[in-house]
Structures are given as structure tokens and as C-alpha cells.
Amino acid sequence: xxxxxxxxxxxxxxxxxxxxxxxxxxxxxxxxxxxxxxxxxxxxxxxxxxxxxxxxxxxxxxxxxxxxxxxxxxxxxxxxxxxxxxxxxxxxxxxxxxxxxxxxxxxxxxxxxxxxxxxxxxxxxxxxxxxxxxxxxxxxxxxxxxxxxxxxxxxxxxxxxxxxxxxx
Amino acid sequence: xxxxxxxxxxxxxxxxxxxxxxxxxxxxxxxxxxxxxxxxxxxxxxxxxxxxxxxxxxxxxxxxxxxxxxxxxxxxxxxxxxxxxxxxxxxxxxxxxxxxxxxxxxxxxxxxxxxxxxxxxxxxxxxxxxxxxxxxxxxxxxxxxxxxxxxxxxxxxxxxxxxxxxxxxxxxxxxxxxxxxxxxxxxxxxxxxxxxxxxxxxxxxxxxxxxxxxxxxxxxxxxxxxxxxxxxxxxxxxxxxxxxxxxxxxxxxxxxxxxxxxxxxxxxxxxxxxxxxxxxxxxxxxxxxxx
Numbered sequence: 001x002x003x004x005x006x007x008x009x010x011x012x013x014x015x016x017x018x019x020x021x022x023x024x025x026x027x028x029x030x031x032x033x034x035x036x037x038x039x040x041x042x043x044x045x046x047x048x049x050x051x052x053x054x055x056x057x058x059x060x061x062x063x064x065x066x067x068x069x070x071x072x073x074x075x076x077x078x079x080x081x082x083x084x085x086x087x088x089x090x091x092x093x094x095x096x097x098x099x100x101x102x103x104x105x106x107x108x109x110x111x112x113x114x115x116x117x118x119x120x121x122x123x124x125x126x127x128x129x130x131x132x133x134x135x136x137x138x139x140x141x142x143x144x145x146x147x148x149x150x151x152x153x154x155x156x157x158x159x160x161x162x163x164x165x166x167x168x
Numbered sequence: 169x170x171x172x173x174x175x176x177x178x179x180x181x182x183x184x185x186x187x188x189x190x191x192x193x194x195x196x197x198x199x200x201x202x203x204x205x206x207x208x209x210x211x212x213x214x215x216x217x218x219x220x221x222x223x224x225x226x227x228x229x230x231x232x233x234x235x236x237x238x239x240x241x242x243x244x245x246x247x248x249x250x251x252x253x254x255x256x257x258x259x260x261x262x263x264x265x266x267x268x269x270x271x272x273x274x275x276x277x278x279x280x281x282x283x284x285x286x287x288x289x290x291x292x293x294x295x296x297x298x299x300x301x302x303x304x305x306x307x308x309x310x311x312x313x314x315x316x317x318x319x320x321x322x323x324x325x326x327x328x329x330x331x332x333x334x335x336x337x338x339x340x341x342x343x344x345x346x347x348x349x350x351x352x353x354x355x356x357x358x359x360x361x362x363x364x365x366x367x368x369x370x371x372x373x374x375x376x377x378x379x380x381x382x383x384x385x386x387x388x389x390x391x392x393x394x395x396x397x398x399x400x401x402x403x404x405x406x407x408x409x410x411x412x413x414x415x416x417x418x419x420x421x422x423x424x425x426x427x428x429x430x431x432x433x434x435x436x437x438x439x440x441x442x443x444x445x446x447x448x449x450x451x452x453x454x455x456x457x458x459x
Contacts, residue, residue: 046306126197126227126228126229128197128230131227134199148352152349155305155349156305156350157305159305160305160307168228
């Protein structure tokens with residue numbers, strides 16, 4: 001979830017110095033290249049759930065994919081979040097968010113995005129914005145029919161990331 | 169009781185109708201129910217006990233505020249509370265509640281006169297000192313707050329006559345709240361230093377005991393949805409007065425957040441014996457409106 005906000009800065013850096021940027025092998029067509037970084041599942045910011053029940057309740061990788069797409073769609077048109085989402089590389093965001101949620105739910109995914117602190121550095125995310133994103137995620141999970149208790153298993157993993165994401 | 173509550177509800181629905189449909193654009197910074205509801209003493213918490221949560225939906229940099237009206241309809245009395253609370257920066261909470269303890273027909277039997285009513289003003293302050301109940305899901309530490317409640321009762325004469333020492337007093341408390349999100353559970357424990365008799369409605373200190381004593385208030389709830397918290401509370405109380413035994417309080421509650429502007433709490437409350445009248449159990453209804 002936190003990589004949501006992470007792309008603005010890197011996108012700006014790329015625009016400023018295109019020679020410094022290298023495409024990553026995971027990148028999909030349409031992604032803006034960003035500076036290289038060490039890829040590690042630990043960058044996801046939470047250890048994966050041990051039992052597979054929650055991943056199943058989310059509808060597996062396909063369900064996670066639909067929920068993340070819905071989350072991004074909701075957030076892009078959310079006036080509370082437009083300052084953060086407007087300049088964001090949504091192609092990369094959708095991919096890394098899907099990886100992150102799938103990984104944290106214990107699904108068969110690797111997370112290739114950056115860690116939460118560096119991906120949100122200098123974005124100036126507030127607590128209110130963090131919570132607005134959580135509300136959009138809850139809306140997307142509701143729409144997908146994910147049971148409330150399963151939703152909270154994911155939110156419990158995401159909540160402590162606030163410390164790395166929120167800057168003001 | 170219901171007519172009065174319905175009238176108040178109607179009024180607030182009018183006030184809050186504008187905000188109710190505007191959830192998508194609402195700028196309040198906290199998640200539903202994470203400020204608790206309004207306790208009978210005005211502080212954010214459960215119905216009977218203050219929690220460490222700061223009332224309202226203000227995040228850092230924001231202010232949250234709400235008003236509440238509560239009625240507890242008991243066999244021999246009616247207890248009412250109305251008040252206002254501010255949550256500043258999700259850090260400091262200031263509250264005011266006017267409590268009314270209406271003895272109704274029981275007043276005559278107590279020799280106070282039909283419809284005799286005690287009124288108490290409660291000014292509260294609460295400061296969050298440690299932790300975060302919502303976000304600290306990767307550690308066991310709770311959110312901790314310290315608070316004080318200044319209480320002033322309008323019946324010093326009656327209080328003196330029943331053995332009470334003062335009509336004014338201050339309660340001090342420490343509250344710890346933990347939301348175990350992966351279990352959808354909320355827990356709170358509050359320790360209160362108090363001299364209050366029936367929360368201060370019958371004054372402070374008494375002929376049996378005049379000193380402060382430490383009391384415990386425990387709440388546990390399960391989140392059934394993001395809008396609905398159901399649970400139970402237990403509050404121990406001192407027993408300072410010789411003329412009548414004072415019991416612990418207990419309730420089973422359901423708190424429902426219609427949206428961030430309106431929440432309704434219904435409970436079955438058991439307040440035990442009050443001023444020699446036994447088994448005061450009844451319906452607790454509370455409405456909170458704010459942002």
C-alpha cells in the first residue's frame with residue numbers, strides 16, 4: 001500500500017536526469033524507469049501471513065489484483081488524495097501494490113518495489129491521507145465481498161507502516 | 169424518555185444531514201469509531217468508562233468535536249447526560265457534561281420530594297501520553313492517556329444529610345486502550361482514583377470512608393463491522409456512604425457509527441443499588457453527533 005505514494009519523487013528524478021535511470025526487469029510496459037535499488041521481499045514492510053485462509057478470502061491473486069485496481073481507481077478520483085496520486089506512475093503503482101498485498105497475505109508473490117520509507121520520502125503524506133487510503137481499501141474490499149475479519153487481518157499488517165509513510 | 173430522545177435525534181439529523189452524504193469528500197483524519205463514543209461523564213470512551221482514545225475524528229493538525237445526549241432509564245430513577253467534547257490534534261481531549269439524576273416518584277419515598285433532581289457538572293481533560301491504539305499493530309503496547317474530571321454537584325445540603333463530605337471533587341485516571349485489529353477486538357482498562365459516590369451524583373467522600381480509593385474500569389468489545397462495536401463494560405466503585413450500599417456498574421453495549429457525523433449507542437446497564445433502591449437495571453441510549 002505504501003508504494004502507492006512512492007513514485008512521484010522517482011518520476012521527477014527520472015525527468016530531471018534520464019541518463020541515471022535503468023529499467024528494472026519486473027517493469028511492465030508503460031512504467032517510468034526509476035533509479036536502481038536493492039530488491040528484497042523485506043521491502044514490503046510486513047511479514048507474510050502464515051495461514052492461507054486470508055489470501056483465499058481475498059480471492060487469491062486474481063482477487064487481490066481486482067481489489068488493488070479498485071483501490072487505485074477510488075484513490076485517483078478521491079479529492080483527499082489527488083495531490084498525491086495525480087503525478088504518480090499508476091502502471092508501476094498497480095503492479096507493486098498487487099505484489100505487496102499478495103506477498104503480505106501469504107500468496108505466491110515476490111515484492112519488487114522499494115521499501116516504505118524511501119518510496120514515500122518527501123511526499124509529505126499526512127495521517128488523514130493515510131487513513132483516506134485505508135478507507136478506500138476498505139471500500140474496495142467491501143465491494144469484492146472480503147469478510148470484515150479477513151479485511152482486518154490485512155489492515156493489521158498495513159497499520160504499522162504509518163510510521164514510515166506519514167511525514168507530517 | 170423516548171419522546172425527548174426522538175426530538176433531540178431529529179434536531180441533530182437536521183444539523184448533520186449535510187455532512188452525512190458527503191463521506192467521500194470528508195476530510196476528517198480518523199477511521200470510524202476510533203474516537204470511541206461519549207461516556208456518561210463526557211469523555212470519549214465506552215458508555216461507563218473513559219478510554220485512552222481521543223474523541224472525535226481529528227487527526228494531527230485537526231480538531232474533532234461532538235455533542236452527546238444520553239438517557240439511562242432505571243426502575244426507580246432516570247439518569248441523563250448531555251455534553252460537548254473537543255479532541256485536539258488527536259492528543260488532548262476537553263469535555264463538559266451536565267448530568268441529571270432525576271429521582272421522579274422515588275424522590276418522595278426518599279423524603280426529598282417528588283421529582284427531586286441532582287445535577288452535576290463534569291469538566292474533563294484527557295491527554296494521550298503513549299502509543300497508538302490503531303496503528304501499533306506490530307507490538308503489544310496500548311495507547312495510554314491520563315485524565316482528570318472536575319465534578320460539581322448542585323445539592324450540597326442533601327449530600328451532607330446522607331453523610332457525604334463534599335459536593336465537589338476531582339477524579340484522576342489512567343486509561344490504556346488496545347485495538348487488536350487482527351482479532352477485530354478492542355480492550356480497555358482504566359484505573360481511577362476517586363472519592364465519588366455514585367460517580368459524584370451523591371457527593372464525594374462519606375461517613376464510612378472519606379479517602380481516595382483506586383477503582384478499575386474494564387471494557388472489551390468486538391468489531392462486527394467497521395460501523396458496529398459490541399461489548400461489555402465493568403466499573404468498580406467505592407462504597408463511602410453508610411446509609412446505602414453502592415454497587416459496581418456493568419453494561420452490555422452496541423455502538424453503531426451511522427457515519428463520521430453520527431453514532432448511536434444502546435446498552436443494557438446494571439447500576440446495582442442506588443440510595444437504598446435495589447437492582448437499578450435498564451436501557452441506556454446515547455446519541456453522539458459531531459465530526
